[in-house]
Amino acid sequence: MAYNYAGKVIVITGGAGDIGMSLARRIAPLGARVVLVDIRAERAVTQAATLPVHPAAGGTHVGLGCDLTKRDLVEELIAHIEATFGRIDVLVNNAGMTSSERFAERSVESIERELTVNLTAPLVLTRLAIPLLERAGDPRIISTVSLGGVFPLGETPIYTASKFGLRGAMLSIGLDLAARGIRVGSVLPSATDTRMLRQEAIEGGNSLQFQDPPQPPERVAQAMMSLLDRPRLEAYPRIGESRLLRAVMTMPNVLPRLLPMFRKRGDRGMAKFVRELAARGDIVQTETGWRLAEGEAHPELTQP
Structure with missing residues (x-):
């Protein structure tokens, strides 16, 4: 049965980004009351x-601004939502970050920050939101994980670690909270044009994530909505790709031999994506290289 959005309070973290807004634009016309939570407060309000x-x-x-890594601010966020809405029908954990810095070169502080944003923060928010979720008639939790939570990404091991952890945590939480009437699901997208x-x-x-052209954010939003229509623990926007990667992970020792076979294709795919971004005007050339046309990227951005 199709989920009934009428009058539902749906909280989306990373809400002012591409995936968050793709979801919001689809559910608002269906009667949902959307709460966009983003570290960029002004953008959240504007969006x-x-x-x-x-x-x-x-x-x-x-639209509400909140740094989800600060527990006192998260507690204030929950208190504000309680005072304004009284409950949460659906909590969408969608905020996250990544870094292109290689593991051997990045600071310990940056490692701790990424783990906090991607793993600790959604777990803390989920825990603090449970009383408001329990006031809803049909409470749901949806988390944006990633196929990086299934398949190791060599260049971004901290992102991989956080997503492996988030996937496992949400599977466990889903089993645990079912007894309390809260249904939990995760969406695991591959590379998304965010x-x-x-x-x-x-x-x-x-570059390995560029084997195929990145999918549009709308596809991830559709997968999120499918979890509301048909509750289950996990949904994959690109099911064929997910099956292949999950099959490979039954034999992890083949990875050192297998991955170099896909590296060149990934490099070509990433170069093609950069050319497309330039043609679209999403990036601009500077004396030091490419930069995003809308300015410097913020460390906390919407998930892939």
Whole structure:
């Protein structure tokens, strides 16, 4: 059965980014009341104002700024949502980050930061949101994980570690919270045409994820909505790709021999993506190289 969005309070972290807004633009016309949470407070407010308000929503959409790595700010966020809405029907954990810095070169502080943003923060927010979720008639939790939570990405081991951890945690939480009436699911997309991926491409990030052209954010949003229509623990926007990678991971010792076979194709795919970004005007050439046209990337951006 199709999920009934009418009057539902749906909180989306990383909400002002590509995937978050793709989801918001689809559910707002169906009657949901959307709460966009983003570290970029002004952008969250601006983006929330662009969403259409359905009569069944029961009020306007809201944009809220919050650094989800700060527990006191997360507690304030939960208190604000409680005072304004009284409950959360759907919590979408979608904020995240990555870095193109190689493991042997990056600082310990940057490692701790990435693990906090991608793994600790969504778990803390989920835990603090449980009382508000339990006030809903049909509470749900959806988390953006990544195929990086299934398949190791050599150039970005901390991203891989955080996503392996988040996937396992959400599987466990889903089993645990089912007894409390809270249904939990995760979406595991491969490379998605988001600001974060664009930044990674111009910085020479993990080329293996460019075997195929990046999917549009709308495809990930559709997978999220499918979890509401048909609750389950995991959904894969590109099911064929996910099956291949999951099959390979039954034999992890083949990875050192297998990955070089795909490296050249990935390098070509990443170079093609950069050319497409330039043609679209999403990146501009400077004296020091490419940069995003809309300015410097923020460390906390929407997930791939």
